Amino acid sequence: MRKLLLAIISDTHMPEGARQLPERCVELLGKADLIVHAGDINTTAVLAQLRSLGPPVVAVHGNVDSAELRRELPATATIDCGEVEIAVIHDAGRAHRRLERMRKRFPSAAAVVFGHSHIPLHEKAADFQIFNPGSPTERRRAPTHTMGLARIEHGRVEFEHVTLS
Numbered sequence: 081m082r083k084l085l086l087a088i089i090s091d092t093h094m095p096e097g098a099r100q101l102p103e104r105c106v107e108l109l110g111k112a113d114l115i116v117h118a119g120d121i122n123t124t125a126v127l128a129q130l131r132s133l134g135p136p137v138v139a140v141h142g143n144v145d146s147a148e149l150r151r152e153l154p155a156t157a158t159i160d161c162g163e164v165e166i167a168v169i170h171d172a173g174r175a176h177r178r179l180e181r182m183r184k185r186f187p188s189a190a191a192v193v194f195g196h197s198h199i200p201l202h203e204k205a206a207d208f209q210i211f212n213p214g215s216p217t218e219r220r221r222a223p224t225h226t227m228g229l230a231r232i233e234h235g236r237v238e239f240e241h242v243t244l245s
Contacts, residue, residue, distance in 0.1 A: 084161055087112035087135070088228035088239075090170070090195025091120040091215035093144065102244045105216040105227050109133050112229075116159070118195035118213065119170030120144050124152060142170040142195065158189065163235035165189045171196040172210065183208045191237050193228075200226045200241045211239045219245075 087109045093099065101109075109115050110133045119142025121127050127149065130137050141153040157168040167186035172178055172194035182192040183205070191209040199222050200214035213228030225244040230237055 083231065083233040084113045085111070086114045086116050086159075086166075086230040086232070088116045088118070088193055088211070088213040088230060089216050090118035090193075090213050091142070091198050092117070092122070092126065092217050093120055093215075094122055094126045094217060096122070096218075099217050101216055102225060104242070104244055106133065108227065108229065108242065110135070114138060114159070116166075116168060116193055116230075118142075118168055118193050119153075120195060121149060121153075122146065124148050127152070138168060140168050140170055158186075161232045161237075164191075164232050164237055166230070166237065167192045169194050172212075179203050179205055179208070179210050182210050191230075191239070193230075198222055200228075202239050202241065209237065209239065214241065216244050 112135050115135050115137045117139035119140050141150045159166045167189040193211050198215040198220040201212040203210050214226035216225050216227045219225050227242050229240045
C-alpha cells in the first residue's frame, strides 16, 4: 500500500467575522491525499470551499453546524486506509478516561480523530491513539492556531500537530 497523507482540521467556525483558513493550512490541505474535518464547519458553503481544494473530504458535523450541514454530514465517520481504520467524531466527551471510551466505542479503529475543545491533543496507549488537531481559526485556550497531519504507511499511523500562528 502506498503512503497516505491526511490533513486534519476541526472547529473552523467559518464564516464568522473576517475569519479564514491560514495560508499555510490551505497549502497543506491542498497537498494531502485526504482532508479530514472533525466538525464545527458551520455552513455548507464552507464545506464546498474545502471540497474545492482538490483532495476528497471526510467530515462529520459538530454542535454548531447549520441544520443543512447536520443533514448532509454524519455524526461519526470511518476512514478505511487499507490496513488502518481511523474513526472521526466531533465531541469525544470529557477528558477523564477519554482514550479508553473511544477505544471501546470504535473497537476496529487504530485511531480516533476528534475536535470540539479547540485544544490540540495526542494520546497513545499500545496500538490505539486519539488525536485532536486543535483549530486553525479559533484557538480559544490553546496558545496557537493548529491543524494536524497523519501519515499512514505499512499499517501505522503517525500524527503531527502543525503550528499555524
